[in-house]
Amino acid sequence: MTVRVQTQDFDAGFEISQLRSARKDTGAVVSFVGLVRDLNEGDQVSQLTLEHYPGMTEKALEAIVSQAQSRWNIFEVTVIHRVGTLQATEQIVLVTVAGAHRGEAFKACEFIMDYLKTEAPFWKKERTQAGERWLDAKNTDDAARERWNK
Amino acid sequence: MTVRVQTQDFDAGFEISQLRSARKDTGAVVSFVGLVRDLNEGDQVSQLTLEHYPGMTEKALEAIVSQAQSRWNIFEVTVIHRVGTLQATEQIVLVTVAGAHRGEAFKACEFIMDYLKTEAPFWKKERTQAGERWLDAKNTDDAARERWNK
Amino acid sequence: MKIKVFYFARLKETLKFSTEDLVLPDDVFASTLTLLKLKAHLAKRSDVWQQMLMGKLKVRGAINHVLVDDHAPISDGDEVAFFPPVTGG
Protein backbone atom coordinates (compact mmCIF):
# COMPACT_ATOMS: atom_id res chain seq x y z
CA MET A 1 0.00 0.00 0.00
CA THR A 2 0.97 3.61 -0.48
CA VAL A 3 -0.09 6.21 2.09
CA ARG A 4 1.03 9.81 1.80
CA VAL A 5 0.21 12.96 3.74
CA GLN A 6 1.49 16.01 1.91
CA THR A 7 0.97 19.70 1.27
CA GLN A 8 1.49 19.48 -2.51
CA ASP A 9 -1.17 18.53 -5.03
CA PHE A 10 -1.42 15.04 -6.59
CA ASP A 11 -2.14 13.69 -10.06
CA ALA A 12 -5.03 11.22 -9.83
CA GLY A 13 -4.40 9.99 -13.39
CA PHE A 14 -0.79 9.13 -12.60
CA GLU A 15 -1.73 7.29 -9.41
CA ILE A 16 -4.42 5.30 -11.23
CA SER A 17 -1.95 4.26 -13.97
CA GLN A 18 0.56 3.16 -11.36
CA LEU A 19 -2.00 0.90 -9.74
CA ARG A 20 -3.40 -0.54 -12.92
CA SER A 21 -0.01 -1.45 -14.32
CA ALA A 22 1.20 -3.06 -11.08
CA ARG A 23 -0.44 -6.43 -11.83
CA LYS A 24 -1.66 -7.97 -15.07
CA ASP A 25 -4.66 -9.60 -13.46
CA THR A 26 -6.13 -6.28 -12.32
CA GLY A 27 -9.62 -5.92 -13.75
CA ALA A 28 -10.95 -2.95 -11.80
CA VAL A 29 -9.60 0.30 -10.40
CA VAL A 30 -11.98 2.40 -8.30
CA SER A 31 -10.94 5.91 -7.29
CA PHE A 32 -12.28 8.65 -5.12
CA VAL A 33 -11.17 12.28 -5.31
CA GLY A 34 -12.40 14.68 -2.62
CA LEU A 35 -12.42 18.40 -3.36
CA VAL A 36 -12.78 21.71 -1.53
CA ARG A 37 -16.32 22.89 -2.30
CA ASP A 38 -16.82 26.61 -2.71
CA LEU A 39 -20.08 26.27 -0.78
CA ASN A 40 -20.70 24.74 2.65
CA GLU A 41 -23.85 25.03 4.71
CA GLY A 42 -24.98 27.85 2.45
CA ASP A 43 -21.85 29.95 2.88
CA GLN A 44 -19.27 30.83 0.27
CA VAL A 45 -15.96 29.20 1.22
CA SER A 46 -12.79 30.90 0.04
CA GLN A 47 -10.28 28.53 1.58
CA LEU A 48 -9.84 25.54 3.81
CA THR A 49 -7.01 24.73 6.18
CA LEU A 50 -6.33 21.12 7.06
CA GLU A 51 -4.55 20.33 10.28
CA HIS A 52 -3.41 16.83 11.19
CA TYR A 53 -1.59 14.86 13.89
CA PRO A 54 1.78 14.12 12.28
CA GLY A 55 2.78 11.13 14.39
CA MET A 56 -0.56 9.42 14.08
CA THR A 57 -2.01 10.21 10.65
CA GLU A 58 -0.07 7.74 8.49
CA LYS A 59 -0.51 4.99 11.08
CA ALA A 60 -4.26 5.57 11.21
CA LEU A 61 -4.53 5.53 7.42
CA GLU A 62 -2.42 2.39 7.15
CA ALA A 63 -4.61 0.65 9.73
CA ILE A 64 -7.73 1.57 7.74
CA VAL A 65 -6.23 0.26 4.49
CA SER A 66 -5.13 -2.96 6.24
CA GLN A 67 -8.68 -3.49 7.47
CA ALA A 68 -10.00 -3.06 3.93
CA GLN A 69 -7.42 -5.50 2.60
CA SER A 70 -8.36 -8.13 5.15
CA ARG A 71 -12.09 -7.71 4.45
CA TRP A 72 -11.99 -7.82 0.65
CA ASN A 73 -9.92 -9.50 -1.99
CA ILE A 74 -8.20 -6.45 -3.40
CA PHE A 75 -4.69 -5.75 -4.67
CA GLU A 76 -2.98 -2.40 -4.28
CA VAL A 77 -4.34 0.68 -2.51
CA THR A 78 -3.11 4.28 -2.67
CA VAL A 79 -4.24 6.96 -0.22
CA ILE A 80 -3.01 10.54 -0.52
CA HIS A 81 -4.32 13.23 1.82
CA ARG A 82 -3.29 16.84 1.64
CA VAL A 83 -2.77 19.15 4.61
CA GLY A 84 -2.22 22.89 4.88
CA THR A 85 -4.21 25.64 3.21
CA LEU A 86 -6.24 24.82 0.12
CA GLN A 87 -8.39 26.99 -2.13
CA ALA A 88 -11.92 26.17 -3.31
CA THR A 89 -11.93 23.48 -6.06
CA GLU A 90 -8.53 22.10 -4.98
CA GLN A 91 -8.07 18.38 -4.42
CA ILE A 92 -7.99 17.18 -0.79
CA VAL A 93 -7.85 13.41 -0.89
CA LEU A 94 -7.37 10.50 -3.28
CA VAL A 95 -8.22 6.87 -2.56
CA THR A 96 -7.52 4.39 -5.34
CA VAL A 97 -8.16 0.65 -5.04
CA ALA A 98 -7.15 -1.98 -7.60
CA GLY A 99 -8.63 -5.46 -7.64
CA ALA A 100 -9.63 -8.35 -9.86
CA HIS A 101 -13.33 -7.49 -9.80
CA ARG A 102 -15.31 -4.30 -9.45
CA GLY A 103 -17.63 -5.21 -6.57
CA GLU A 104 -14.87 -5.62 -4.01
CA ALA A 105 -12.89 -2.63 -5.30
CA PHE A 106 -15.95 -0.37 -4.97
CA LYS A 107 -16.67 -1.60 -1.43
CA ALA A 108 -13.07 -1.24 -0.28
CA CYS A 109 -12.74 2.28 -1.70
CA GLU A 110 -15.94 3.49 -0.04
CA PHE A 111 -15.03 1.74 3.22
CA ILE A 112 -11.64 3.48 3.30
CA MET A 113 -13.28 6.87 2.75
CA ASP A 114 -15.93 6.26 5.42
CA TYR A 115 -13.28 5.22 7.95
CA LEU A 116 -10.90 8.00 6.96
CA LYS A 117 -13.70 10.50 7.60
CA THR A 118 -14.26 9.22 11.15
CA GLU A 119 -10.88 7.83 12.29
CA ALA A 120 -8.00 9.62 10.60
CA PRO A 121 -6.79 12.65 12.60
CA PHE A 122 -7.49 15.53 10.21
CA TRP A 123 -9.40 18.69 11.05
CA LYS A 124 -10.81 21.29 8.69
CA LYS A 125 -11.13 24.99 9.29
CA GLU A 126 -12.82 27.02 6.62
CA ARG A 127 -12.67 30.69 5.80
CA THR A 128 -15.89 32.38 4.76
CA GLN A 129 -16.82 36.06 4.57
CA ALA A 130 -17.90 35.83 8.22
CA GLY A 131 -14.42 34.70 9.26
CA GLU A 132 -12.83 31.38 10.09
CA ARG A 133 -14.61 28.40 11.62
CA TRP A 134 -13.70 24.85 12.52
CA LEU A 135 -15.93 22.29 10.88
CA ASP A 136 -17.96 19.97 13.06
CA ALA A 137 -17.98 16.25 12.43
CA LYS A 138 -21.14 15.12 10.66
CA ASN A 139 -23.58 12.55 11.94
CA THR A 140 -23.98 11.36 8.36
CA ASP A 141 -20.30 10.39 8.38
CA ASP A 142 -20.73 8.38 11.57
CA ALA A 143 -23.74 6.66 10.02
CA ALA A 144 -21.80 5.92 6.82
CA ARG A 145 -19.13 4.27 8.90
CA GLU A 146 -21.50 2.30 11.09
CA ARG A 147 -23.13 0.48 8.20
CA TRP A 148 -19.89 -1.48 7.63
CA ASN A 149 -20.38 -3.14 11.04
CA LYS A 150 -23.76 -4.57 10.17
CA MET B 1 -23.27 13.94 -19.71
CA THR B 2 -20.51 12.68 -21.96
CA VAL B 3 -20.82 9.23 -23.54
CA ARG B 4 -18.22 7.98 -25.99
CA VAL B 5 -17.67 4.65 -27.73
CA GLN B 6 -14.27 4.57 -29.36
CA THR B 7 -11.39 2.35 -30.43
CA GLN B 8 -8.65 4.61 -29.06
CA ASP B 9 -7.46 4.64 -25.47
CA PHE B 10 -8.54 7.28 -22.93
CA ASP B 11 -6.82 9.27 -20.20
CA ALA B 12 -8.67 8.74 -16.92
CA GLY B 13 -6.75 11.57 -15.24
CA PHE B 14 -7.79 14.05 -17.92
CA GLU B 15 -11.45 13.01 -17.74
CA ILE B 16 -11.44 13.30 -13.94
CA SER B 17 -9.95 16.83 -14.12
CA GLN B 18 -12.58 17.86 -16.65
CA LEU B 19 -15.35 16.75 -14.33
CA ARG B 20 -13.92 18.22 -11.18
CA SER B 21 -13.35 21.65 -12.71
CA ALA B 22 -16.81 21.81 -14.29
CA ARG B 23 -18.49 23.10 -11.12
CA LYS B 24 -17.08 24.77 -8.03
CA ASP B 25 -19.46 23.01 -5.68
CA THR B 26 -18.20 19.56 -6.65
CA GLY B 27 -17.00 17.75 -3.54
CA ALA B 28 -16.58 14.19 -4.79
CA VAL B 29 -15.49 12.48 -7.99
CA VAL B 30 -15.80 8.69 -8.11
CA SER B 31 -14.24 6.82 -11.02
CA PHE B 32 -14.16 3.28 -12.26
CA VAL B 33 -11.62 1.95 -14.77
CA GLY B 34 -12.15 -1.55 -16.17
CA LEU B 35 -9.16 -3.40 -17.62
CA VAL B 36 -8.43 -6.47 -19.74
CA ARG B 37 -7.20 -9.12 -17.29
CA ASP B 38 -4.50 -11.46 -18.52
CA LEU B 39 -6.29 -14.28 -16.73
CA ASN B 40 -9.91 -15.43 -17.05
CA GLU B 41 -11.41 -18.64 -15.72
CA GLY B 42 -7.89 -19.98 -15.20
CA ASP B 43 -6.74 -19.35 -18.79
CA GLN B 44 -4.11 -16.95 -20.00
CA VAL B 45 -5.76 -14.30 -22.15
CA SER B 46 -3.66 -12.68 -24.83
CA GLN B 47 -6.27 -10.35 -26.29
CA LEU B 48 -9.90 -9.36 -26.18
CA THR B 49 -12.13 -8.16 -28.99
CA LEU B 50 -15.11 -6.00 -28.16
CA GLU B 51 -18.01 -5.90 -30.58
CA HIS B 52 -20.95 -3.53 -30.14
CA TYR B 53 -24.21 -2.45 -31.78
CA PRO B 54 -23.35 0.95 -33.25
CA GLY B 55 -26.87 2.36 -33.54
CA MET B 56 -27.85 1.33 -30.04
CA THR B 57 -24.79 1.56 -27.81
CA GLU B 58 -24.69 5.30 -27.14
CA LYS B 59 -28.45 5.41 -26.61
CA ALA B 60 -28.30 2.55 -24.12
CA LEU B 61 -25.45 4.21 -22.21
CA GLU B 62 -27.22 7.57 -22.18
CA ALA B 63 -30.38 5.92 -20.85
CA ILE B 64 -28.38 4.30 -18.03
CA VAL B 65 -26.71 7.60 -17.09
CA SER B 66 -30.10 9.37 -17.16
CA GLN B 67 -31.49 6.80 -14.77
CA ALA B 68 -28.57 7.36 -12.41
CA GLN B 69 -29.05 11.13 -12.61
CA SER B 70 -32.73 10.84 -11.76
CA ARG B 71 -32.04 8.49 -8.84
CA TRP B 72 -29.24 10.44 -7.18
CA ASN B 73 -28.27 14.05 -6.76
CA ILE B 74 -25.15 14.03 -8.90
CA PHE B 75 -23.60 16.51 -11.34
CA GLU B 76 -21.67 15.48 -14.42
CA VAL B 77 -21.06 11.92 -15.64
CA THR B 78 -18.56 10.67 -18.22
CA VAL B 79 -18.72 7.18 -19.73
CA ILE B 80 -16.13 6.02 -22.25
CA HIS B 81 -16.20 2.46 -23.57
CA ARG B 82 -13.67 1.08 -26.01
CA VAL B 83 -14.42 -1.36 -28.83
CA GLY B 84 -12.18 -3.34 -31.15
CA THR B 85 -9.19 -5.46 -30.21
CA LEU B 86 -7.43 -4.83 -26.92
CA GLN B 87 -4.40 -6.45 -25.33
CA ALA B 88 -4.15 -7.70 -21.74
CA THR B 89 -3.81 -4.80 -19.22
CA GLU B 90 -5.39 -2.28 -21.63
CA GLN B 91 -8.23 -0.06 -20.45
CA ILE B 92 -11.77 -1.03 -21.53
CA VAL B 93 -14.13 1.33 -19.78
CA LEU B 94 -14.20 4.50 -17.70
CA VAL B 95 -17.13 5.75 -15.64
CA THR B 96 -16.61 9.01 -13.74
CA VAL B 97 -19.29 10.65 -11.61
CA ALA B 98 -19.02 14.09 -9.99
CA GLY B 99 -21.31 15.20 -7.19
CA ALA B 100 -21.53 17.31 -4.08
CA HIS B 101 -21.14 14.36 -1.70
CA ARG B 102 -19.39 11.02 -1.86
CA GLY B 103 -22.23 8.66 -0.96
CA GLU B 104 -24.36 9.50 -3.99
CA ALA B 105 -21.38 9.63 -6.36
CA PHE B 106 -20.27 6.14 -5.24
CA LYS B 107 -23.75 4.71 -5.68
CA ALA B 108 -24.29 6.30 -9.09
CA CYS B 109 -20.92 5.11 -10.39
CA GLU B 110 -21.49 1.52 -9.28
CA PHE B 111 -25.08 1.58 -10.58
CA ILE B 112 -23.90 2.73 -14.01
CA MET B 113 -21.33 -0.07 -14.15
CA ASP B 114 -23.85 -2.72 -13.04
CA TYR B 115 -26.36 -1.59 -15.67
CA LEU B 116 -23.72 -1.19 -18.37
CA LYS B 117 -22.68 -4.81 -17.74
CA THR B 118 -26.23 -6.10 -18.26
CA GLU B 119 -27.89 -3.62 -20.66
CA ALA B 120 -25.34 -2.00 -22.96
CA PRO B 121 -24.85 -3.94 -26.22
CA PHE B 122 -21.20 -4.96 -26.01
CA TRP B 123 -19.84 -8.48 -26.45
CA LYS B 124 -16.42 -9.81 -25.59
CA LYS B 125 -14.47 -12.48 -27.38
CA GLU B 126 -11.18 -13.51 -25.87
CA ARG B 127 -8.16 -15.19 -27.37
CA THR B 128 -6.39 -17.79 -25.27
CA GLN B 129 -3.88 -20.47 -26.23
CA ALA B 130 -6.84 -22.79 -26.94
CA GLY B 131 -8.23 -20.35 -29.50
CA GLU B 132 -10.98 -17.75 -29.49
CA ARG B 133 -14.14 -17.87 -27.39
CA TRP B 134 -17.10 -15.61 -26.79
CA LEU B 135 -17.59 -14.79 -23.15
CA ASP B 136 -20.84 -15.77 -21.49
CA ALA B 137 -22.77 -13.29 -19.40
CA LYS B 138 -22.27 -13.84 -15.68
CA ASN B 139 -24.98 -14.53 -13.16
CA THR B 140 -23.05 -12.38 -10.71
CA ASP B 141 -23.57 -9.41 -13.04
CA ASP B 142 -27.32 -10.03 -13.14
CA ALA B 143 -27.34 -10.24 -9.36
CA ALA B 144 -25.33 -7.02 -9.06
CA ARG B 145 -27.89 -5.28 -11.22
CA GLU B 146 -30.91 -6.72 -9.43
CA ARG B 147 -29.95 -5.34 -6.04
CA TRP B 148 -30.69 -1.80 -7.31
CA ASN B 149 -34.36 -2.75 -7.65
CA LYS B 150 -34.76 -3.72 -4.01
CA MET C 1 -44.32 -5.56 -43.92
CA LYS C 2 -40.65 -4.75 -44.19
CA ILE C 3 -38.12 -4.81 -41.33
CA LYS C 4 -34.36 -4.74 -40.89
CA VAL C 5 -32.72 -7.40 -38.73
CA PHE C 6 -29.27 -7.31 -37.15
CA TYR C 7 -27.31 -10.17 -35.56
CA PHE C 8 -24.38 -9.75 -33.20
CA ALA C 9 -21.53 -11.68 -31.59
CA ARG C 10 -21.92 -15.47 -31.52
CA LEU C 11 -25.17 -15.25 -33.49
CA LYS C 12 -23.60 -13.23 -36.28
CA GLU C 13 -20.63 -15.54 -36.44
CA THR C 14 -22.60 -18.78 -36.49
CA LEU C 15 -25.45 -17.65 -38.72
CA LYS C 16 -23.02 -15.83 -41.00
CA PHE C 17 -25.42 -12.91 -41.15
CA SER C 18 -24.79 -9.48 -39.71
CA THR C 19 -27.85 -7.78 -41.14
CA GLU C 20 -30.67 -8.42 -43.60
CA ASP C 21 -33.80 -6.75 -44.92
CA LEU C 22 -36.83 -8.94 -44.42
CA VAL C 23 -40.08 -8.61 -46.31
CA LEU C 24 -42.77 -10.57 -44.54
CA PRO C 25 -46.15 -11.30 -46.15
CA ASP C 26 -48.78 -9.86 -43.82
CA ASP C 27 -50.70 -13.14 -43.62
CA VAL C 28 -47.76 -15.19 -42.25
CA PHE C 29 -48.62 -14.18 -38.70
CA ALA C 30 -52.09 -14.74 -37.29
CA SER C 31 -51.98 -11.60 -35.18
CA THR C 32 -49.39 -8.99 -34.22
CA LEU C 33 -45.81 -9.94 -35.02
CA THR C 34 -43.72 -10.29 -31.86
CA LEU C 35 -40.03 -10.94 -31.32
CA LEU C 36 -40.82 -14.53 -30.38
CA LYS C 37 -42.88 -15.12 -33.53
CA LEU C 38 -40.10 -13.63 -35.64
CA LYS C 39 -37.56 -15.93 -33.97
CA ALA C 40 -39.75 -18.97 -34.62
CA HIS C 41 -40.17 -17.87 -38.22
CA LEU C 42 -36.42 -17.46 -38.77
CA ALA C 43 -35.70 -20.72 -36.94
CA LYS C 44 -37.37 -22.60 -39.80
CA ARG C 45 -34.50 -21.71 -42.11
CA SER C 46 -32.23 -24.54 -40.94
CA ASP C 47 -31.06 -26.52 -37.93
CA VAL C 48 -28.40 -23.94 -37.20
CA TRP C 49 -30.97 -21.14 -37.14
CA GLN C 50 -33.22 -23.30 -34.96
CA GLN C 51 -30.36 -23.96 -32.53
CA MET C 52 -29.19 -20.36 -32.36
CA LEU C 53 -32.58 -18.68 -32.02
CA MET C 54 -34.80 -21.26 -30.31
CA GLY C 55 -32.21 -23.53 -28.66
CA LYS C 56 -30.38 -23.44 -25.36
CA LEU C 57 -28.58 -20.18 -26.05
CA LYS C 58 -30.23 -17.26 -24.33
CA VAL C 59 -31.10 -14.71 -27.01
CA ARG C 60 -31.93 -11.11 -26.23
CA GLY C 61 -33.67 -8.78 -28.61
CA ALA C 62 -33.95 -5.07 -29.29
CA ILE C 63 -36.47 -3.15 -31.34
CA ASN C 64 -35.37 0.25 -32.61
CA HIS C 65 -32.37 0.19 -30.25
CA VAL C 66 -34.31 -0.57 -27.10
CA LEU C 67 -33.96 -3.89 -25.22
CA VAL C 68 -37.33 -5.64 -25.19
CA ASP C 69 -38.72 -9.02 -24.19
CA ASP C 70 -40.03 -11.81 -26.42
CA HIS C 71 -43.58 -10.48 -26.44
CA ALA C 72 -42.74 -7.01 -27.74
CA PRO C 73 -44.63 -6.20 -30.95
CA ILE C 74 -42.79 -5.45 -34.18
CA SER C 75 -44.13 -2.83 -36.61
CA ASP C 76 -43.47 -2.13 -40.25
CA GLY C 77 -40.13 -0.37 -40.72
CA ASP C 78 -38.70 -1.45 -37.36
CA GLU C 79 -35.05 -2.25 -36.78
CA VAL C 80 -34.84 -5.54 -34.92
CA ALA C 81 -31.68 -7.04 -33.42
CA PHE C 82 -30.85 -10.43 -31.91
CA PHE C 83 -27.82 -11.07 -29.74
CA PRO C 84 -26.54 -13.06 -26.76
CA PRO C 85 -26.69 -11.52 -23.28
CA VAL C 86 -24.28 -8.60 -23.23
CA THR C 87 -20.77 -8.87 -21.75
CA GLY C 88 -19.22 -5.42 -21.90
CA GLY C 89 -17.59 -3.33 -19.23
Next chain:
Amino acid sequence: MKIKVFYFARLKETLKFSTEDLVLPDDVFASTLTLLKLKAHLAKRSDVWQQMLMGKLKVRGAINHVLVDDHAPISDGDEVAFFPPVTGG
Protein backbone atom coordinates in the same frame (compact mmCIF):
# COMPACT_ATOMS: atom_id res chain seq x y z
CA MET D 1 4.80 9.46 35.99
CA LYS D 2 5.67 11.49 32.95
CA ILE D 3 3.58 11.81 29.80
CA LYS D 4 3.43 13.98 26.73
CA VAL D 5 0.11 15.58 25.79
CA PHE D 6 -0.90 17.02 22.43
CA TYR D 7 -3.89 19.21 21.57
CA PHE D 8 -5.30 19.74 18.10
CA ALA D 9 -7.65 21.96 16.12
CA ARG D 10 -10.22 23.89 18.19
CA LEU D 11 -8.69 22.60 21.44
CA LYS D 12 -5.22 23.77 20.54
CA GLU D 13 -6.48 27.15 19.44
CA THR D 14 -8.64 27.80 22.48
CA LEU D 15 -6.31 26.34 25.13
CA LYS D 16 -3.32 27.94 23.42
CA PHE D 17 -1.40 24.72 23.94
CA SER D 18 -0.22 22.44 21.18
CA THR D 19 1.87 20.15 23.35
CA GLU D 20 3.21 19.86 26.86
CA ASP D 21 5.19 17.47 29.02
CA LEU D 22 3.27 16.56 32.16
CA VAL D 23 4.80 15.16 35.29
CA LEU D 24 2.11 13.72 37.50
CA PRO D 25 2.74 12.74 41.11
CA ASP D 26 1.85 9.04 41.38
CA ASP D 27 -0.52 9.66 44.29
CA VAL D 28 -2.79 12.10 42.44
CA PHE D 29 -4.82 9.26 41.04
CA ALA D 30 -6.38 6.66 43.28
CA SER D 31 -5.96 3.87 40.77
CA THR D 32 -4.92 3.53 37.13
CA LEU D 33 -4.82 6.79 35.25
CA THR D 34 -7.37 6.85 32.44
CA LEU D 35 -8.06 9.37 29.70
CA LEU D 36 -11.15 10.53 31.58
CA LYS D 37 -9.21 11.04 34.81
CA LEU D 38 -6.55 12.99 32.94
CA LYS D 39 -9.22 15.19 31.37
CA ALA D 40 -10.80 15.87 34.75
CA HIS D 41 -7.37 16.68 36.16
CA LEU D 42 -6.55 19.14 33.36
CA ALA D 43 -10.04 20.66 33.54
CA LYS D 44 -9.17 22.05 36.99
CA ARG D 45 -6.73 24.49 35.42
CA SER D 46 -9.39 27.07 34.49
CA ASP D 47 -12.90 27.58 33.21
CA VAL D 48 -11.68 27.43 29.63
CA TRP D 49 -10.00 24.08 30.26
CA GLN D 50 -13.14 22.84 32.00
CA GLN D 51 -15.28 23.92 29.05
CA MET D 52 -13.04 22.49 26.39
CA LEU D 53 -12.32 19.12 28.02
CA MET D 54 -15.38 18.39 30.17
CA GLY D 55 -18.01 20.60 28.52
CA LYS D 56 -20.38 20.18 25.63
CA LEU D 57 -17.67 19.75 23.02
CA LYS D 58 -17.12 16.12 22.15
CA VAL D 59 -13.46 15.33 22.80
CA ARG D 60 -11.74 12.31 21.37
CA GLY D 61 -8.47 10.92 22.62
CA ALA D 62 -5.55 8.89 21.38
CA ILE D 63 -2.84 7.08 23.31
CA ASN D 64 0.38 6.40 21.44
CA HIS D 65 -1.32 7.27 18.13
CA VAL D 66 -4.27 4.94 18.56
CA LEU D 67 -7.83 6.23 19.02
CA VAL D 68 -9.15 5.04 22.40
CA ASP D 69 -12.16 5.64 24.61
CA ASP D 70 -12.35 7.51 27.91
CA HIS D 71 -11.59 4.43 29.99
CA ALA D 72 -8.32 3.56 28.29
CA PRO D 73 -5.41 3.39 30.76
CA ILE D 74 -2.41 5.70 30.46
CA SER D 75 1.07 4.47 31.32
CA ASP D 76 4.30 6.22 32.10
CA GLY D 77 5.93 7.58 28.95
CA ASP D 78 2.74 7.53 26.87
CA GLU D 79 1.92 10.09 24.23
CA VAL D 80 -1.62 11.28 24.81
CA ALA D 81 -3.63 13.50 22.44
CA PHE D 82 -6.95 15.32 22.78
CA PHE D 83 -8.91 16.62 19.80
CA PRO D 84 -12.42 17.19 18.45
CA PRO D 85 -14.04 14.51 16.29
CA VAL D 86 -12.07 14.33 13.05
CA THR D 87 -13.24 16.07 9.86
CA GLY D 88 -10.82 15.10 7.11
CA GLY D 89 -11.41 13.66 3.67
